[in-house]
Amino acid sequence: MAAFFKQRNVIAALIIFAIIFPFITNNTYFVHVMTLSFIWMIGVYGLNLLAGYTGYLSLAHAGFFAIGAYALSLLTTKAQLNYWVAFILALIITSVLGLVIGLISLRTKEHFFAIYTLCVGYIIYLVIDKWDSLTGGIRGLIGIPGPGNIGPIEFTTPVSNYYLVLFFLLLTVLVMYRIVHSLTGRTFIAIRNSEDLAQTIGISTMKNKLLVFVISTFFAGLSGALYASFIRFIGPDIGYISITFDLLTYLLVGGIGTLSGPIVGTVLIVWVSQQLQFLQDYRMLIFGPVLTLLVIFYPRGIVGGIAESLMKRKQKKQAREEQLVMAKKSVAATAASNENR
């Protein structure tokens, strides 16, 4: 039974479920909501690598999300570039801006870093909002094309869009899994535990922090670019601070610093808020206290909480086995000494 719930099987089951999901529901609205959730998840994964695995809480994430979205939109609508060329350029632009901003902001640490990036995020929002001639200001941009064809494959229906986004999500998860389980990932975790210690064991902390910051902005940009071509119109509000905190909420609920946290948190919150639509903004009255309790009692979110209890159980079992072995040994020892007498 336990073998049935092995990680590999669970992952396989989830992927199969995600693939057949559009056929089960037949409800385009559900497919739409799910696609949007997948797009958020990609952004949350980026935030997770930086905040969860390296210990640097960036609050400029929505800013980079917006940069990705606007870069794609402007390159396709104003510059009339081929969709996929624009897509790749959008990712490059976001990453380069991430590199520049990272170089400056990573000179700060802990809450100073959070406050600094909060300001950076707000400035990005302001630039988008006020730069009327480029971004269309408060009116935003309309007529953004959907994903272009790849050979014979078209992305015109909601279901095909769903699969495209799912593909990018799976790619993101795979990349994250590999990073976290590599020496590079261990390096990031070492920086999170103690930057001083990491440096004394020969890790160039600045270089690694910058790397993680750029990866994080890359995924924010990917998420933003997919969002723009999925929703087809964007306004400056997608770069607003509240989006950053939405992403952060998904991450905290699911489990910061865990690999499956972003998926669990995003699906849960998006679906629960769909169900609570009728309460309008009053649903925050439910979310607020639940989130507070969660942070107090499960600082590593739902996934982190479960993982910890499993780990504790395993340790207890191990300890019990060890005790048993010790007891047997002592029994044997007394028996032996009795014989010697």
Add this chain to the structure above:
Amino acid sequence: MFLETKNLTKKFGGLVAVNDVDFSIEKGKINAIIGPNGAGKSTFFNLISGFHPPSSGQVIFKGKDITRLPSNKIAELGVARTFQTTNLFDQATVLDNVIVGHRLRTKSNLVDAIFRTKRLKAEEKQCREKAIEVLEFVGLTSAAYKLAGSMSQEEKKRVAFALALATDPEIVFLDEPAAGVNPDETEGLAALMEKMVSAGITVCLIEHKMQMIMKLADKIMVLNYGEKIAEGTPKEIRNNEMVIKAYLGGSAIA
């Protein structure tokens, strides 16, 4: 000379934490730095390991000036250090925590990580083997798969040693390695330091436990108010009047 400091000085604003200290460390010996609280011992360590840039003076390691190098570069040259407290990832095993210690000797990067290249696999194996090796060296083989959070204070000290050793150092600086452990465990740690020396690693430590230092050290330097007031063998230090006055408080035998 293996490692030496020349006129090393560190000022924090108006406070002179380390003042004009000349000190040389001999290869293959246990060198100790003692002194009352606030004497500048930890600052002295921080200057050598590149944590703080000195206000003036030099640090020379194997004939090379390492004064202005960042601490990760100094670690690459073979100078390791431990802290008084070691922050580990409590939710991971001891082994997992130590594996990263050998990271500085590996080259694999993000691309290797994403494509899981042969180089990454080989280097991961190399790091794991190194971690197992150093855990065995410090006597924690049986605790390798325990969670770091469930370790005793003494085990944590040993993990700190293991992490430092995983960097393949030639010299290890230990900041109060026996603070907060009981006398039996202190002896165990002292034996471990001797084992390190016999494995060819030079040791330099800060310690408050006099009995241990007097037995263990080949050479002692005494700091007081940031200045070196004495240097010599334990016997010389024990009989040095300046030291007795400043540190041992009038009684010759601690």
